[in-house]
Amino acid sequence: MINLDVNGKTYQVDADPSTPLLYVLRDHLQLNGAKFGCGLGQCGACTVSVDGRAVFSCITPIAALPGRKIRTIEGLGTVENPGPVQRAFIEEQAAQCGYCIPGMMMRAQALLDANPSPSKAEIRRHMNTNLCRCGTHMRILRAVERAAGLMRESGKGGNGR
Amino acid sequence: MNDSLPSMLTRRDFLARGGALVVSFSLAPAVLNAAEPQNIGVQPKPAPALPGSLKSAPMLDSWIRIDADGKITVFTGKAELGQGIRTALLQVAAEELVVDPRTITLVTADTGRTPNEGYTAGSQSMQDSATAILHASAQVRAILVGLASQRLNVPPADLTAHLGVIRAKDGRSMHYGQLVTGETLHVNASPESALRDPKTTRGVIGKSMHRVDIPAKVTGGAIYVQDLRLPTMVHARVVRPPSYGARLVSVANSKLGSMPGVLKIVRDGNYLAVIAEREYQAVVAMRALAGSAKWEERAALPPPGDPYGYFQRLPSDDAVNLGGPAETAIGSGTISATYRRPYLMHASIGPSCAVGLLQDGVVTVWSHTQGVYPLRDAIAEMLRTPADRVRVIHMEGSGCYGQNGADDAGADAALLASALPGRPVRVQWMREDEHTWEPYGSMMISTARAKLDAGKIVEWQYDLWSNTHNLRPGPAGNLVTAQYLEQPFGPAAPKELPLPNGGGNRNAIPIYTLPNPRVVDHFIPQMPLRVSALRGLGAYHNVFSIESFMDELAFAAKIDPVEFRLRHLDDTRARDVIAACAERFGWNRFQKQRGRGRGFGFARYKNHASYLAIAIEIEVDRESGLIRPIRAVAAIDSGEAVNPDGIRNQTEGGILQSLSWSLYESVSFDTTRITSRDWSTYPILRFSNVPEAIDVHIISRPGSPFLGAGEAAQGPTAAALSNAVADALGVRLRELPFTRARVRAAIAV
Numbered sequence: 001m002i003n004l005d006v007n008g009k010t011y012q013v014d015a016d017p018s019t020p021l022l023y024v025l026r027d028h029l030q031l032n033g034a035k036f037g038c039g040l041g042q043c044g045a046c047t048v049s050v051d052g053r054a055v056f057s058c059i060t061p062i063a064a065l066p067g068r069k070i071r072t073i074e075g076l077g078t079v080e081n082p083g084p085v086q087r088a089f090i091e092e093q094a095a096q097c098g099y100c101i102p103g104m105m106m107r108a109q110a111l112l113d114a115n116p117s118p119s120k121a122e123i124r125r126h127m128n129t130n131l132c133r134c135g136t137h138m139r140i141l142r143a144v145e146r147a148a149g150l151m152r153e154s155g156k157g158g159n160g161r
Numbered sequence: 162m163n164d165s166l167p168s169m170l171t172r173r174d175f176l177a178r179g180g181a182l183v184v185s186f187s188l189a190p191a192v193l194n195a196a197e198p199q200n201i202g203v204q205p206k207p208a209p210a211l212p213g214s215l216k217s218a219p220m221l222d223s224w225i226r227i228d229a230d231g232k233i234t235v236f237t238g239k240a241e242l243g244q245g246i247r248t249a250l251l252q253v254a255a256e257e258l259v260v261d262p263r264t265i266t267l268v269t270a271d272t273g274r275t276p277n278e279g280y281t282a283g284s285q286s287m288q289d290s291a292t293a294i295l296h297a298s299a300q301v302r303a304i305l306v307g308l309a310s311q312r313l314n315v316p317p318a319d320l321t322a323h324l325g326v327i328r329a330k331d332g333r334s335m336h337y338g339q340l341v342t343g344e345t346l347h348v349n350a351s352p353e354s355a356l357r358d359p360k361t362t363r364g365v366i367g368k369s370m371h372r373v374d375i376p377a378k379v380t381g382g383a384i385y386v387q388d389l390r391l392p393t394m395v396h397a398r399v400v401r402p403p404s405y406g407a408r409l410v411s412v413a414n415s416k417l418g419s420m421p422g423v424l425k426i427v428r429d430g431n432y433l434a435v436i437a438e439r440e441y442q443a444v445v446a447m448r449a450l451a452g453s454a455k456w457e458e459r460a461a462l463p464p465p466g467d468p469y470g471y472f473q474r475l476p477s478d479d480a481v482n483l484g485g486p487a488e489t490a491i492g493s494g495t496i497s498a499t500y501r502r503p504y505l506m507h508a509s510i511g512p513s514c515a516v517g518l519l520q521d522g523v524v525t526v527w528s529h530t531q532g533v534y535p536l537r538d539a540i541a542e543m544l545r546t547p548a549d550r551v552r553v554i555h556m557e558g559s560g561c562y563g564q565n566g567a568d569d570a571g572a573d574a575a576l577l578a579s580a581l582p583g584r585p586v587r588v589q590w591m592r593e594d595e596h597t598w599e600p601y602g603s604m605m606i607s608t609a610r611a612k613l614d615a616g617k618i619v620e621w622q623y624d625l626w627s628n629t630h631n632l633r634p635g636p637a638g639n640l641v642t643a644q645y646l647e648q649p650f651g652p653a654a655p656k657e658l659p660l661p662n663g664g665g666n667r668n669a670i671p672i673y674t675l676p677n678p679r680v681v682d683h684f685i686p687q688m689p690l691r692v693s694a695l696r697g698l699g700a701y702h703n704v705f706s707i708e709s710f711m712d713e714l715a716f717a718a719k720i721d722p723v724e725f726r727l728r729h730l731d732d733t734r735a736r737d738v739i740a741a742c743a744e745r746f747g748w749n750r751f752q753k754q755r756g757r758g759r760g761f762g763f764a765r766y767k768n769h770a771s772y773l774a775i776a777i778e779i780e781v782d783r784e785s786g787l788i789r790p791i792r793a794v795a796a797i798d799s800g801e802a803v804n805p806d807g808i809r810n811q812t813e814g815g816i817l818q819s820l821s822w823s824l825y826e827s828v829s830f831d832t833t834r835i836t837s838r839d840w841s842t843y844p845i846l847r848f849s850n851v852p853e854a855i856d857v858h859i860i861s862r863p864g865s866p867f868l869g870a871g872e873a874a875q876g877p878t879a880a881a882l883s884n885a886v887a888d889a890l891g892v893r894l895r896e897l898p899f900t901r902a903r904v905r906a907a908i909a910v
């Protein structure tokens with residue numbers, strides 16, 4: 001049994017310690033947010049935040065995670081009460097298929113947690129890790145900028161809501 | 162800018178009144194394309210054509226049902242692929258039913274519930290399904306108003322339908338649900354509908370509406386087939402052969418059965434898979450299984466060196482698509498150029514996935530296929546079971562852009578579910594499965610030749626070489642799963658798709674007004690790599706070629722390339738998008754900066770769908786060879802625009818994807834194996850190199866047919882890029898992709 005703190009809740013997980021976090025999130029905890037894209041740390045579809053930093057959950061074994069704070073898009077808000085990053089992506093209509101988007105949002109959240117007012121160039125550089133195949137890039141960049149604005153407005157910084 | 166998006170249309174947006182407009186349809190026989198018996202004595206009068214997919218599913222209740230409480234359900238045979246079709250179809254239905262789109266439930270592609278609309282492909286969904294739903298909705302409204310007129314004893318003209326309620330002037334009203342009983346909507350559609358007047362009454366169509374699928378997608382809702390979790394579901398992984406045609410010699414699986422969680426190892430000929438309780442257990446077992454499998458491989462891929470030369474020398478079936486049988490006599494003064502594109506992959510961000518369940522003798526498959534009915538037939542054939550024992554239900558996957566591994570994964574799920582009756586089996590492809598086994602877009606070569614006189618084209622010949630662009634299921638043999646079974650199914654014989662849509666020859670016929678044009682399609686049946694439909698089919702290459710060549714000719718004629726195009730173009734809608742694009746780009750005011758260049762591209766997709774013109778400015782770093790797109794401006798006319806922001810989103814996506822194809826992408830292989838196995842061996846566009854701005858201008862044509870927008874940008878974008886590179890470098894690149902190495906080599910010459 002391994003204890004994991006996901007979105008503020010503690011879960012006891014019965015899985016081999018070498019199991020990548022992604023499989024535990026999706027298969028054991030039934031969270032849909034983090035996506036399987038490559039399993040190789042190349043695309044960012046599986047990005048979650050661990051202690052505020054963007055991490056590829058597909059190559060991070062759960063053995064490394066007890067005591068760490070794991071956050072997925074489910075921890076950013078809900079359909080009824082979306083957090084600023086979620087609101088920004090909805091307002092910018094920043095999705096086509098949307099499969100890459102949760103990873104994009106978690107990477108953006110990690111950036112905004114560390115830097116509430118990133119420049120356009122900083123956003124591009126930071127987001128460069130993640131791939132989108134639908135070509136939603138322009139909207140994603142705009143959504144990250146908008147999210148920064150919404151978070152500054154609400155004055156709650158990286159709290160996500 | 163009309164970028165403001167009302168996230169919820171207000172009730173006032175719905176205009177209740179407005180004279181109905183009766184629109185009649187061309188009475189072209191519905192049987193136009195069907196093979197007809199030749200010797201009928203008296204020709205029966207052909208039935209008037211029904212609009213869109215009503216042709217194949219004419220009953221109104223196949224499309225629209227209304228419950229006693231007024232709840233409306235709309236059915237479509239098309240599938241949401243991330244293109245936003247769900248939202249656009251809701252808007253269309255809401256417009257003619259005069260209700261809030263958010264109150265309608267939309268059921269998409271499901272062989273158990275929805276009409277058979279074939280594939281969701283070719284940017285046809287708006288033409289097929291939206292047109293059907295528009296008319297079905299109008300006809301349903303007319304029926305309801307007729308019934309209300311009887312019940313309230315008021316002439317129909319004195320009734321208004323609004324937000325699900327039909328009201329008389331005296332204030333009496335009935336809601337839709339009160340008017341519908343059992344068979345009310347079980348009637349044939351008629352060829353004519355009393356459509357609302359597109360000029361005066363539009364309440365929903367033409368307004369940007371927030372996509373209905375996005376909120377769940379950004380909050381972790383269960384949307385994708387990858388997210389489907391059925392009770393008692395188990396997980397499977399397939400051990401795909403290391404290369405095409407490899408034979409499984411042996412597999413030492415004695416110890417694998419006792420690995421944690423493993424339920425079953427399935428071997429059927431050269432097909433090998435494992436099923437386990439937990440997903441990661443299936444991954445671990447699959448790796449162990451792969452490690453113990455011995456394969457015999459064949460070196461069946463093209464020899465190294467000159468893949469295009471090899472390809473072009475393969476036997477071809479030649480067809481003259483345009484012009485006479487004789488070669489155009491082209492002599493001195495002829496300008497000629499040859500263009501090449503490599504194999505490209507769909508490279509979906511999420512590898513294919515499906516869930517299968519065998520229960521009570523019926524196999525149900527949840528799949529992100531583009532065609533639930535054709536996949537159902539293919540699976541039934543593969544399982545040697547009647548089609549009514551198979552049900553295929555569409556659920557979204559990640560964007561597919563054509564035929565990726567979706568159908569094959571669906572077949573895997575059906576096969577593996579049959580091996581474990583009663584338990585849902587989820588099959589998830591790994592990244593390398595998708596990269597190496599999906600069917601690619603065919604390599605293509607084209608040669609264009611022309612002669613100029615007084616600034617006009619006077620001779621034109623275009624030859625193209627390509628594999629097929631369609632080997633979709635339908636036949637089981639087109640599923641990779643079925644090809645490797647003990648009793649294998651062989652792929653169907655490839656065929657060129659018929660014009661006007663075409664396959665490899667899509668958009669090979671120039672839209673320009675040219676004297677003596679000739680177009681020859683050299684169709685190559687032999688397929689060294691697995692191929693099928695990729696967004697735009699041959700249009701990407703043909704438009705890249707023709708529009709690059711137009712620039713080459715304009716350059717030779719010393720005429721501005723935009724002006725040169727207009728000189729050869731009569732179609733006013735074509736001229737309009739070109740003018741709008743040039744104007745917004747500032748084509749005539751353009752000041753060229755050092756190291757930069759601009760390029761223009763235009764096409765009417767399939768020569769009968771959307772018009773799109775694009776201008777791109779780029780910068781080239783001569784040292785590294787890096788091409789950096791600075792900005793792109795596009796203008797699109799896709800008929801009446803239903804969801805303008807949806808069209809803009811699709812067009813931006815098409816532009817960026819085409820830039821990615823054209824700058825970076827090429828499937829690599831050695832003589833035995835595909836070597837593009839992941840994102841490091843098949844790089845695509847990243848944030849670091851997307852333009853600073855993309856501006857998409859929409860020219861809407863209210864009342865004119867929906868033309869679909871998903872694939873319009875692929876070809877023109879590649880051409881505009883190619884022309885911009887030529888403008889920046891003074892040298893032309895004619896082989897895609899325009900990699901740094903190619904740019905450096907071109908400059909060095």
Ligand code: FES
Pocket residue numbers: 035036037038039040041042043044045046047056057058059
């Ligand atoms: S799925 Fe983790 S980086 Fe691609």
Ligand code: FES
Pocket residue numbers: 095096097098099100101131132133134135136243510559560
């Ligand atoms: S929106 Fe489809 S991959 Fe990014």
